[in-house]
Amino acid sequence: MNAQHKKFTNLVKYLSTWRKPLIQIASLVTLLGVIVIFAKLYPFDGVGEWTGIGEDSNSKTFTTEKEINPKTEEVIKIIKKETENFQSAKTLWDWLGLGGVIAIPFALLYFERAEQRRSEKQTDTEKKIANSNLREQALEAYIDRMSELLIDKNLKVLIDKNLKETDPEYPLLDAGCDIGRARTLSVLRRLDQDGERKGSVVRFLIDAELITNLDLSSADLSSANLRDANLSKARLKGANLSSADLEGANLSSADLEDADLSSANLISAELSSANLKSANFSSATLISADLNGADLRYISPNSSSDKKLTPEQVKKAKNWKKAKYSEALCKQLGLSPEPPTRQESDFLHLS
Template sequence: MKEPADPTKQFLRKTVPSLKKAIFQLIIAGIFVGIGILVIAPPDWEWFGLKSKTEPQPSPTTIKLVGGRKTLWDWMGLVLVPLTGVWLGIKLKTLQEQAEAERGQIEKEKGEKAEQLAKEQALEAKARAEERAENEQREGALAAYLGSMSDLLVGQRLSALAKKQAKSVLTEEEQFLLNAGMDVIRARTLSILRRLTDREDPKLTDGARKASVLLFLYESELIQRKELATTEDQQTSLTETSLLKLKGADLTDTQLSNTNLSRADLSGADLSRANLSRANLSHARLSRANLGHVDLSHANLSDAKLSGAHLNHAHLSGADLSGADLSGAHLSHGDLRSADLINAQLTDAHLLGADLSHAHLSGAHLNDAHLNDAHLTSADLSDADLTSAHLSRTDLSGARLSGAHLNRADLSGARLSGAHLSSADFSAADLSRADLSRVDLSRAHLNSADLSHADLSHADLSRADLSGAYLSDTNLSGAHLRDANLSRAILFALDLSRTEELTQQQLKREEREDSPLLCNVDLPAGISVNRNRDCDRLPEVLHNRYPERFKTVEEAKDFVKQRRNRWN
């Protein structure tokens, strides 16, 4: 703490400038008073005492009276000097009183600060003492737990029974003893984990000692998945399972970075906010586990079982999830940047708003997955299965989707500019209002796809299958349509005048049923086809193909009429 300055020095520093200022003000005031007198009355230099007087010399017999006329200097000596002294004394006393008050205030504040500091130091000392006591209690509880576990495993022969079960079937008595021992171990494990957890303040949770408990169980082969001999219907078989189940175990905030938990069974455990960065969890079982806000960055989760797990807001950037089972998992708003999800199972997974930019998802199963508002920029989804996936408003710009299966997928409003979509399957997909500008859709399957209001400007649609597709208000300026299949496609309120390589043969088939339906279509120069050839048939076709959107033919007629009026 900074010590206050010496009071005497502080008083002088404040008083001397104030006195100088007061004297200066007094001199200025005197000057102005003098000037005022000179202006108001004619100067009497004799009265000012500035003119010499020549008085007649008195005769030897003349008696001179004491007194006479007083000059300005006389009056200043009689009145002004005493008044100035009085004023300066009052001013000096006032400044001294102010300095005393300030000195008292400084002393008071100094005392209060010292008192506050003492209280804070006392509280800190008390907190440290309580922390030491709590730490000692937790250390004692952990030591007692490990001691009891060693006694159960060695003294009660549970470890030997567990090893025996890996080779042959236990007797009924041995199986009963092993099951009873596992029940005791589970109860004591759950108890010690609760003892090391602070629910009110997660920062006070003892994540290091909780990790010690878990690693002890792992190294004792109690939570490792392995083949155990079991008997069912008098038939002996080997079943891959763990001896100890940790469903419901409180492993929140556990510090497990860089640990080896390969093949561990943590199904149903609560691992929220745990640090598992760079941990080895390959082939681990984490089904229905709570992994919200967990740090799994660069962790090895290859072939892990994570079905139904809660991974919302989890950090999985750079993680290896190749071959992992994430079906039905909740990964909303998770960070999966550059994660390896090759051949991963993500059926019906929830990835709303998740960041999968630059992720490797080739061959992944994402059918019925929820990817609305997700970020998949520059992600590799080649040959991935996205059948019936929900991808509305998803950012897929620059993504590689060559050979991907997106049939019946919802891609409405999705951003696909710069994506690689050659040979991708978009049959019956909803691509309305999607951004497909400048993309490679050569040989892509777009049959029965909804491309209304989509942006396909400068896209390569050569040899693409657009049979039965719905193109209304679609931007096709600069699009390449060489050898594109437009049979039975609906071309309504559409400008084709600026497309490239569109031929009359593509718009006029030998069989009328195979020809595309044209209504309010602007055609390129050189193509002599009626631009309103199928306006009369269009309402019935819309009702038959999209009964949910157009419930009756009359409703479809009203839609066509209104749209034609706006187009015209």
């Protein structure tokens, strides 16, 4: 019974796939039928010449043959022959038949292409589902292994002790954090452009109170959904946060030096006292972001620079006058520049 039901379901799915072309063919046949019926019910001069619905044509021809005596060359007999030329009124059907013969290869090609497109679309969908399942498995495996590290390996206990480098247990804490960092960076690479699951990784670290203990320098968080995430004091030096959604996120006192924040959404983000030196803000949105005390030095306002921050971007933020900028950007913002450090002077000279 189940097998019959499955066959019926597959048949319905197959027919639904061809529903559109079948409807088009049925519509064409219906239109031709209406034309034929109309021509039959409302005849006009010449209708039979192209529709074949008029009367059949039956013409007669007469020929005369003479039988001659070969010896005397006299006419012995005259034979008259009558020939009928009958033509059936099937002109329309003849054209339809010819058109059908021509249309068959095109119809087969159309159905073949349609089936190919359907197959490719199904394959693409199945591939996306398979890739999504693989990423979900990678995320689940990561959380399981990190949970094991926190509980079974006592990493959580070691973190809560606030150990110093001189404490005997500090090497265990340091090793555990290194393992956690390696696993985190690895899973983020595997998740590729899956912003939702990348966000889940970071939120797990936040919930586990690991976000300030793991060094996430150079982490791939591009396109990550980190909206409203608490990343205060996070160590994200050189991290890739391009196109990340950081709206409303708390990045106060976070280390974002050399981070890629291009095209990032930083609307209403808390960036107070954050280290943003040499960060890339190209096309980033800073509307209502709090820049109070943020360090934005070593960032060039030059349009040709890879790490660009324009005055227009800055002025859309809150407390932008209380941030630290390069001398060149201060001039464009109308602020009094602080005396540049030697490192900043070298940077400005190179840019």
